[in-house]
Amino acid sequence: MPAVIEVQNLHKSYGDTVAVDDVSFTVQEGEIxxxxxxxxxxxxxxxxxxxxxxxxxxxxxxxxxLDPQRDRAELTQGLGVQLQDGxxxxxxxxGEALALYSSFYRAPADWRALMDALGxxxxxxxxxxKLSGGQKQRLSIALxxxxxxxxxxxxxxxxxxxxxxxxxxxxxxxxxxxxGVTIVxxxxxxxxxxxxxxxxxxxxxxxxxxxxxxxxxxxxxxTEQRIRFRPSVPFDETLLTSLPDVTxxxxxxxxxxxxxxxxxxxxxTSVLARNNIVAQQLRVEQASLEDAFIALTGRHPETGQHAxxxxxxxx
Amino acid sequence: MSVTTTAAPPTAASRPGxxxxxxxxxxxxxxxxxxxxxxxxxxxxxxxxxGSIHSFNKPQKDFGGATTLxxxxxxxIAFSIAILALSALPMVLAGYREKGxxxxxxxxxxxxxxxxxAQLAVNFAVTVVVVIVILVVARLGYGVALPxxxxxxxxxxxxxxxxLLAVGLFVAATAGSGRAAQAIGTILFFPMMFFxxxxxxxxxxxxxxxxxxxxxxxxxxxxxxQRASEGHWPHPQQLLVMAAYAVVxxxxxxxxxxxx
Numbered sequence: 401m402p403a404v405i406e407v408q409n410l411h412k413s414y415g416d417t418v419a420v421d422d423v424s425f426t427v428q429e430g431e432i433x434x435x436x437x438x439x440x441x442x443x444x445x446x447x448x449x450x451x452x453x454x455x456x457x458x459x460x461x462x463x464x465x466l467d468p469q470r471d472r473a474e475l476t477q478g479l480g481v482q483l484q485d486g487x488x489x490x491x492x493x494x495g496e497a498l499a500l501y502s503s504f505y506r507a508p509a510d511w512r513a514l515m516d517a518l519g520x521x522x523x524x525x526x527x528x529x530k531l532s533g534g535q536k537q538r539l540s541i542a543l544x545x546x547x548x549x550x551x552x553x554x555x556x557x558x559x560x561x562x563x564x565x566x567x568x569x570x571x572x573x574x575x576x577x578x579x580g581v582t583i584v585x586x587x588x589x590x591x592x593x594x595x596x597x598x599x600x601x602x603x604x605x606x607x608x609x610x611x612x613x614x615x616x617x618x619x620x621x622x623t624e625q626r627i628r629f630r631p632s633v634p635f636d637e638t639l640l641t642s643l644p645d646v647t648x649x650x651x652x653x654x655x656x657x658x659x660x661x662x663x664x665x666x667x668x669t670s671v672l673a674r675n676n677i678v679a680q681q682l683r684v685e686q687a688s689l690e691d692a693f694i695a696l697t698g699r700h701p702e703t704g705q706h707a708x709x710x711x712x713x714x715x
Numbered sequence: 716m717s718v719t720t721t722a723a724p725p726t727a728a729s730r731p732g733x734x735x736x737x738x739x740x741x742x743x744x745x746x747x748x749x750x751x752x753x754x755x756x757x758x759x760x761x762x763x764x765x766g767s768i769h770s771f772n773k774p775q776k777d778f779g780g781a782t783t784l785x786x787x788x789x790x791x792i793a794f795s796i797a798i799l800a801l802s803a804l805p806m807v808l809a810g811y812r813e814k815g816x817x818x819x820x821x822x823x824x825x826x827x828x829x830x831x832x833a834q835l836a837v838n839f840a841v842t843v844v845v846v847i848v849i850l851v852v853a854r855l856g857y858g859v860a861l862p863x864x865x866x867x868x869x870x871x872x873x874x875x876x877x878x879l880l881a882v883g884l885f886v887a888a889t890a891g892s893g894r895a896a897q898a899i900g901t902i903l904f905f906p907m908m909f910f911x912x913x914x915x916x917x918x919x920x921x922x923x924x925x926x927x928x929x930x931x932x933x934x935x936x937x938x939x940x941q942r943a944s945e946g947h948w949p950h951p952q953q954l955l956v957m958a959a960y961a962v963v964x965x966x967x968x969x970x971x972x973x974x975x
Contacts, residue, residue, distance in 0.1 A: 451822055473824060481822035487814035491746040492739070500739050503732040504825040547823070 404429045404551055404582045405450060410459035412445050419445040421606030423459075427551075432573065432583045434597035436590075438697070442606040443586045444484060447553050450584070451481050464550060477506055480549030482540050484556045484586075490529030494520055494539055497528065498546055505547035518542045518572065534565040541569070545576065552576065555586040570596055590690045600689075604697040618687050621695040625686050627658040627668055629679035639675060643667045655681075732825055737833040744837050749806065754798035755845050758791040762849060765791075766857035778918060781945070785860075786916050788853050789940035793875065793911040793933045795845045799838050800879035801900035801907070805886040808834060810893030817974040827974050835880055842876045863946030867939070871949050874957040875936035881964035882932065888972040910934040929953075932960040 405427035412420040420442040427433040435443045448454040450461055452468030452475055461468055466475045488497055498515055502508035515521050518538040523531065531539065537560060544552050557573070558566040573596055577583055587593055593600055594614045602609040602617065610617060624647060631654075640649050645667045646660040658668055665684055672679050687695075744750050765771050771783040778786055808831070811817050817827040853859035862868035883900065890896035910924070911917075911933035917925060928934030935956035939949030 453818070453821055473826075476822060476824045476826075479822075481819075483815060483819055483822065485815055486819045488816060488819075489743050489811070489814075491743055496739060496742070500732075500735055501823065503735045504823045506824075543819070 402429050403427065404464055405433075405584065406460070406462045407446070407450065408460040410446060410449055410461065411457050412442075412449060412454060413457055418606055420449070420456075423601075423603065423606070423608050425601045425608060425611055427582060427584060429582055430577070430580060431598040432577055432585060432596050434593045434600040435584065435586045435603060436588065436593045436597075436600050436693070437603035438588060441603045443588075443603055444555060446603065447555060447584065447586055451479065451553060452476075477547065478550045480544040480547055480552040480581075482544035482552070482554045482557065484559075486540055487536070488528040488539070490527060492528050493525050494528070494531070495524035497539065498542060501543050502546045507548055509546055509548040511542075511546050514542050514546060517575070519568070533560045534562065537561055537565075538569070541572070545581075549581065551582045551584065553584045553586070557585060557587065558589065558592060566592075590688065590693065594689045602693065602696055609696045614689055617692040617696070618689055621687050621692045624659050624661055625664060625684055627660070627665055627682070627684050628655055629682040630655050631672070632678035632680060635672075635675065635677050639671055640668060643671065733829050733833065736825060736829060737836050740830075740833045741837045741840070743807075744803065744841070747803070747807070750799055750803040750841065754795050754803060754841065755848075757798070758795040758845065758849060759852065761794070762788070762791050762852060763856070766853070772857060778916070782859075783916075784853065784857055785944065786912070786918075786941065788849060788859055789937045789944065790912050790916075791849055792846050792872065792940060793937050794908060794913065795849070796842055796872075796876050796879050796936070797904055797907055797911075797933060799841060799845075800876065800883035801886065801904050802897060804834060804838055804880060804883040805890060805896035805900045806893050808884070808887035809890045809896035812887075812973070812975065813892050815975070821974055831884075831972075838880055839873075839876055842872070846872050860944070862940075862944045864943040864948060867948045868943035870954070871936060871939035871943055871957075874954055874961065875932065875939070878932040878936070878957040878960035878964075881961045881968065884968035884972070885964045888968045907931060907933045911937045930956060932957055 403426045405425075407426070408424050410420050410423040411418075423442065423446050425433075435446065437443050445454065449456045449459075450463055450468060452472045455469055463475055464478045466478075468475055492500075495511075495515065498511035502511040512521075515524060518541065520535065520538055520542065523535060528536065528539070537558070541554065541557070544554065554573070558569050561569060570592065573583060573585070585593070585596060597614060599611060599613055600617060601611045610620070612620070637649050637651075640646050640656075640658055643660070643664070645663040646658055647664075648659045650657045650659075658664060660668070669679065669682075765784055765787050768783075771787070774780045774782055811830070817830065820827040820830055850859075850861055854861055882903070886896055886899050886903070890899055909915075910928040910931040912920070912928070915924075917928050917934060917938060920928060929938070929952070935953040939953040939957070942949050942953070
């Protein structure tokens, strides 16, 4: 598949502050490519250079074979952009906004169909100021797609959406991709990146730490798994510590936490079964994308409330 | 399909877009209410009130035989231009920047420059309509003669609008937010309208104030409109003052205007 976006050694500073130090990556046609990193990592600056909103200090960028600075006018026809925090006039109606923005393009999408697809049809004559946060966000996505772009850059797509609206939006993005649109997704939200992205560029302090599939990233840090359970009866720890696949056993109150390699679960459950010990509330914790993130960047993603959702057994 | 085969001149697609953008901005202008109420309704209301005052319709020796209403029609036109340019325009543009609308336009083939074009077009168009309505109501309702030097009058109106819109753009360029822009616009409005003769007709001002008035865009505008109403060409100095404001503030805005 041909590359639709190529970024080579991108560097951008604001005064003394280096926003993007050295970023390179390639986005293939038809994929959902994630740019993942903590706040202030340089994600937004990177995509703003790709969109042509900012002029890089150094480095090469090619989008659909165009130079984002030199060929801006042509680029905007093929690149749809959903900006973080972009609003509209409060008194502009949903239908008017879509009709207006579709008139900017040579070969726009059918804005009424798009309005339907985003669940905004009933809001056609509602003013922007009266929309809920989720509806505003969906309208913003619709405006990014109304030009029928070949590439869409979506920045912090689901921030501010409730869980249901977030899942609906993810479905929508998958639908858009299945129509052949290449998608660049900027996010600091692990579950979103894990669920949607074919490949992820992990960015930290203005540099690319790794580019890989979500599974590839987690495999890099998956050294051991943790097995937690509440034994039905007390037992001798050496039963487990003697197993070659187990590296450690800890008691936390009446809960036992066993660490070990990929085979540890099998070994532990067989030993327990042989000794007629029932492992109640058995949970296995595997490395998640978040663990990979922390291991590769040495910091916790600043997602706050959402980061722990996908990880069972964390307390 | 390659990119180059589908390429067409960018303007080909944006001409209908620019028209739609202008129409949309006009709708929003009407819905926003500041412009229609204060820029259109209020000057008309003042015209009707002044026209209903009996003594305002009598020729005054102080005004060289003109009636007070004759003197006030250009002032009310200046009032309308000032509201549109100093209050409505900066509030909208600075608000658009604050909300990221100009930034969003930068990512589309339309671009934010055409939004400025659309906004200026809307304000010019509304100004022309208001001027015509004021002249017609004054003529039909209160017997105020139509401008005797029509070409001079039209030029004075357009230059006055250009000068004030340039100042309004400058306010929009330098103000941080829509609210700040509106506040600055309002602060500029009162002294400008004072020197345009809203409270004291320019002819009755003390000499010093009259000199200052000659150098303000609306003072120059009102005097140019009065001369044209009476059948003379506006004085070159009056036209030059307005043109200078338009050029200086227009260039300064172009330099200082930020899209985000």
